[in-house]
Amino acid sequence: MSDTSKRIAVFGAGYVGLVTAACFAELGHRVAVRDVLVDRIAALRRGEVPIYEPGLDDLLERNRERLSFTTEVGEAMDGAEFVYVAVGTPPTYSGDADLSAVWTVIDELPRVDHRVVVAMKSTVPVGTGEKVRLRLDARGLEHVGYASNPEFTAEGTAVADFLEPDRIVIGSFDETDGEAVAALHDGIDAPIVRADVASAEMIKLAANAALMTRISFINEIANVCEATGADVVKVAEGIGHDRRIGKSFLRAGVGFGGSCFPKDSLALKQLAANSGYHFQVLNAVIEVNELQKRRVIGKLVELLGSLRGKRIALLGLAFKPNTDDTREAPAFVLAGRLLAEGADVVAWDPVAGADGLYGVEQVATVEEAARGADAAVLVTEWPQLNDVDWAVVAQGMRTPVLVDGRNMLDPQAMRAAGFTYDAIGRAAATGSA
Ligand SMILES: NC(=O)c1ccc[n+]([C@@H]2O[C@H](COP(=O)([O-])OP(=O)(O)OC[C@H]3O[C@@H](n4cnc5c(N)ncnc54)[C@H](O)[C@@H]3O)[C@@H](O)[C@H]2O)c1
Numbered sequence: 302m303s304d305t306s307k308r309i310a311v312f313g314a315g316y317v318g319l320v321t322a323a324c325f326a327e328l329g330h331r332v333a334v335r336d337v338l339v340d341r342i343a344a345l346r347r348g349e350v351p352i353y354e355p356g357l358d359d360l361l362e363r364n365r366e367r368l369s370f371t372t373e374v375g376e377a378m379d380g381a382e383f384v385y386v387a388v389g390t391p392p393t394y395s396g397d398a399d400l401s402a403v404w405t406v407i408d409e410l411p412r413v414d415h416r417v418v419v420a421m422k423s424t425v426p427v428g429t430g431e432k433v434r435l436r437l438d439a440r441g442l443e444h445v446g447y448a449s450n451p452e453f454t455a456e457g458t459a460v461a462d463f464l465e466p467d468r469i470v471i472g473s474f475d476e477t478d479g480e481a482v483a484a485l486h487d488g489i490d491a492p493i494v495r496a497d498v499a500s501a502e503m504i505k506l507a508a509n510a511a512l513m514t515r516i517s518f519i520n521e522i523a524n525v526c527e528a529t530g531a532d533v534v535k536v537a538e539g540i541g542h543d544r545r546i547g548k549s550f551l552r553a554g555v556g557f558g559g560s561c562f563p564k565d566s567l568a569l570k571q572l573a574a575n576s577g578y579h580f581q582v583l584n585a586v587i588e589v590n591e592l593q594k595r596r597v598i599g600k601l602v603e604l605l606g607s608l609r610g611k612r613i614a615l616l617g618l619a620f621k622p623n624t625d626d627t628r629e630a631p632a633f634v635l636a637g638r639l640l641a642e643g644a645d646v647v648a649w650d651p652v653a654g655a656d657g658l659y660g661v662e663q664v665a666t667v668e669e670a671a672r673g674a675d676a677a678v679l680v681t682e683w684p685q686l687n688d689v690d691w692a693v694v695a696q697g698m699r700t701p702v703l704v705d706g707r708n709m710l711d712p713q714a715m716r717a718a719g720f721t722y723d724a725i726g727r728a729a730a731t732g733s734a
Pocket residue numbers: 312313314315316317318335336337338341387388389390402405406422423424425452453454455456560561
């Protein structure tokens with residue numbers, strides 16, 4: 302083991318914790334992963350990966366000898382020089398981030414004699430680091446360092462995002478702790494942004510808010526395109542070439558979901574409100590997104606009339622492709638609205654399950670989902686949908702209506718396949734204005 306190899310304890314074996322652990326092991330560190338979920342740890346010990354994240358299973362397998370999994374805090378902390386906190390921070394009823402899992406980790410940290418640096422990967426409100434510092438000090442753990450090292454990986458591409466990031470952000474109270482956390486990333490070629498702890502925390506929240514703003518912006522442009530006869534796909538292409546604007550996150554659709562954007566936007570909105578500031582742009586971004594998820598219902602009513610007793614196929618359940626994560630997925634909102642309208646809902650997804658979606662039938666193929674349906678809605682742009690024989694799908698439907706909620710398919714090809722095809726903001730391409 303080289304002397305740059307460190308011992309790291311990662312708390313939380315979820316999407317972020319497992320990717321962090323596997324990638325640090327890949328960089329040569331020894332990593333102990335601790336979770337409270339007994340079954341999850343048992344599965345990991347057997348070599349099973351409890352989440353779907355491309356490339357993660359290979360990485361865990363390749364670095365098996367440097368990784369261990371446990372439910373015991375003491376075992377994880379044995380010899381640890383760094384503690385990565387990667388537990389969930391879901392919203393509370395008030396919209397604030399629920400930090401109870403974070404506090405449990407901090408309060409359970411055993412007394413250590415040597416210097417250990419706690420690094421926060423969980424997304425937390427600005428000011429959390431300051432509070433953790435006070436809590437550690439109150440326990441006589443002044444010699445335990447603290448750094449904010451927020452995570453910017455996206456599910457579906459998390460392994461590559463971690464190992465080839467746009468930047469690494471590290472905020473610390475103590476210069477040497479920040480340097481130590483930076484050194485853990487040796488081998489990764491990326492700019493390192495060193496900051497104070499509060500700014501590092503805000504960088505994460507602001508980055509997410511900026512991305513969400515672009516999504517709601519292009520969705521509003523799409524809605525105006527629909528009203529005026531333009532095509533948002535062309536518009537996005539045209540503005541994306543502008544270097545001041547850029548191409549990314551300009552894809553109109555049925556709105557954003559996932560485990561991060563919705564909760565982080567609420568948390569930032571609430572953080573601002575708690576500080577006496579009304580964050581107007583963010584409020585609009587959230588509202589636009591909520592309305593966007595429901596717009597498809599209006600389209601279906603326009604195309605089919607009353608939805609009572611209609612059979613609607615949802616193509617895709619995951620909040621985006623290449624993940625099994627359905628947290629805050631637009632498909633779930635759509636399903637809920639459709640069921641409330643009295644429709645029968647059948648769903649297909651190659652990876653994600655319909656757990657928690659009561660009354661929704663899940664089937665194994667797109668053809669099966671569409672069979673006998675009055676309309677199909679493409680909700681998640683799974684690459685598998687490129688290989689579907691859409692003419693066969695159209696033939697199997699009661700009425701061949703397809704609403705492409707991600708503007709994934711070619712309008713002309715879909716019409717040629719026999720569909721009445723509608724999309725998001727594509728009036729010029731679909732003739733739907
Ligand atoms: N999912 C993402 O792509 C992503 C990206 C960037 C940031 N984040 C942030 O990272 C954090 C983790 O997100 P996630 O998606 O990995 O969550 P997750 O729900 O997938 O995983 C969290 C894990 O923490 C475990 N846990 C809870 N209490 C624990 C404790 N006391 N000790 C050890 N483990 C404990 C849970 O059992 C769970 O397995 C969140 O704050 C999230 O906002 C997530």
